[in-house]
Amino acid sequence: MSSTVALPAHNTSSASRDILHSLLRVGLLPLLLLIVVVGTSLMSPYFLGWLNVLNILRMASFLAIIACGQALVIIAGGFDLSVGAVVALSSVVTAKVMAALSTALGGPELLVAVLGVLAGLGSGFAIGLFNGLCVSRLKVSGFVVTLGTMSATAGIGLLLTNGIPVYGMPNSFVKAIGRSQVLGFPIAIYIGLAIVMVIAFVQRRTLFGRYVYAIGGNQEAAVVSGVSIRRHLVGTYVLSGVLAALVGILLTALVGSGQATLGGDTMMLQSIAAAVIGGVSLRGGIGRVEVVAVAALFLTILSNALNLLHVDSRLQPIFLGLIMVVAVALDEFSRRRMSSV
């Protein structure tokens, strides 16, 4: 089992190998990114248009926020299939609460908006807590638990709305969060950047971040070292749920209504794809959220480019699937070469 809790290199040759490896790991993705960007901008005049760039950055921020949570869960050795459904649930809950408060209070829109956002985040917190408790207390596989909560959460979202979009949010909320810009960029981009930076810091400099690596790298060793496994596992799932809920709220503000169809399976699969392409190992213990964010940007640009180049939307999943498998196979390959020496 390889672990990232960086051990000092034993000799120079393994140190140079490490450098080579990290070059391969970090270098491949920006290179691919560059190829797609340059290639597409040569072929389509719309690609580098300001509106399209903003659109890409906004979508990439949504994906990056969810993928950061997903990455933490995977690094700790788990899996969160429920993120897409949580996006939908938080969207519905936020819109419902805001609509209900607006009619009940009629009062200050700021209060209504804050309470609505808190309710939305709360729904993500609750689902994450449930996932985390099932995984840590009952010791069942995260994959299956979140498979179950995915179905249940999607069901609750649809049940609350009957599949009909929920309107009636305060206008100022939609304007301020969804459609306003600061220094020319939508607010979602700042939020995405801030979250990636904070989590990158948490991963490097906080006990929680280090313990998450330790748990994913070698759970027994973590237990023996006195790490409280349960608390930190619950923490990763809660964080993943809350981040997914945040994206649900941002999307709700963007489209101006609460919809049980937001997020869904596509978002869940893409968050896993971003994490995996971003170098997060499904064996746990390895991965950096800033690389994951770059992978999210890459995936968003790729699908945007395929759209602009008029590639049949039916063919697009094939690209995504192949890229995922190739990325992980390369990762596995380089790991084997490293461990065999």
Next chain:
Amino acid sequence: MSDVNLAAPADPSTVKAPDEKRSLGTEWLRQLALPIAVLLLLGGFGLADQRILSTYNLLNIAQQTSYLALFAMAQMVVILTRGFDLSLGPTVSMVSVGAALSMAAMGGADANGLLVVVAAILGGFALAGLCGLFNGIVVAFLGVSPLVATLGSMNITLGVATTISGGRPVQGIASSFASFFYTGTVFGLPAPIVIALVVGLVLYVVLSRTVFGRSLYIIGTNPQAAAVAGIPVKRLLVYAYMLCSGLAALGALMMTARTGSGQPNLGGTLSLQSIAAAVVGGTSLAGGRGGVGSAVLGALFITILSNGMNLTRIDGYVQMIVLGAIVILGVVIDRLRLETR
């Protein structure tokens, strides 16, 4: 060791210490827990609505179960080896349109006789075989985790299914095909039930009486030990994934005959449903435990549950929540079983 491991009497790890007299009673109880739950469920729904216990509906349940049972068996084969097949659902879609297209190429609804059935079967199984081969090679030889490998192939098969069909249903199912896989009867039993029974029996024999089957259990219980014991782990893993796709293809042909056209979205949620059925039946995600009996019982349980909820007019969204809860309950019970041993 195992309690639901009906198909694995000779599994080396099932050998119990002879002094465990006390657990014999509870052992029986555990084996009978799911059958009893199935009967209770049937009785409970029967009290709520008389029609549920009518011969017509019981036959209907048996027929519906035969599809899910095939998919659950397919999933079980790879779960035995600590794997997963998330591409099962899209494979079903791909086989459905592939078979319909090959029938259309043979003359469509006008062409009858054995030849067109053979063409459909060949077309369907060829596509499924390729998908299984891809999954197997990526998992076994490239060392990619089954989750990512099949997540990738899920996207690819989805793309293939929608591309070759143009996203539209493919018409032109020959009546001989429909009679072979759907309308025909053997001794008064509908074809789907007969096919599922025959396949179940064959698979039971393969898993419990052949070297291949026994090896799958050993690979799932302890891959390293299997490799040391001289089992060609990689090759058998490829076979397991191909067997999984093949069984899924058979179910897909049966469903295509029932719907009367090749449907690019036939698979829908089948990946998750088949995993749910296998897990509820008692197939352990830790590998090495499970069998035909558990897969069929799990499929029966879920079919009765959804049939009963439909007939008692329980909201479809509530059904999603119930299904999620059942999946979580299934793994929790599986976990408790492992711990009390």
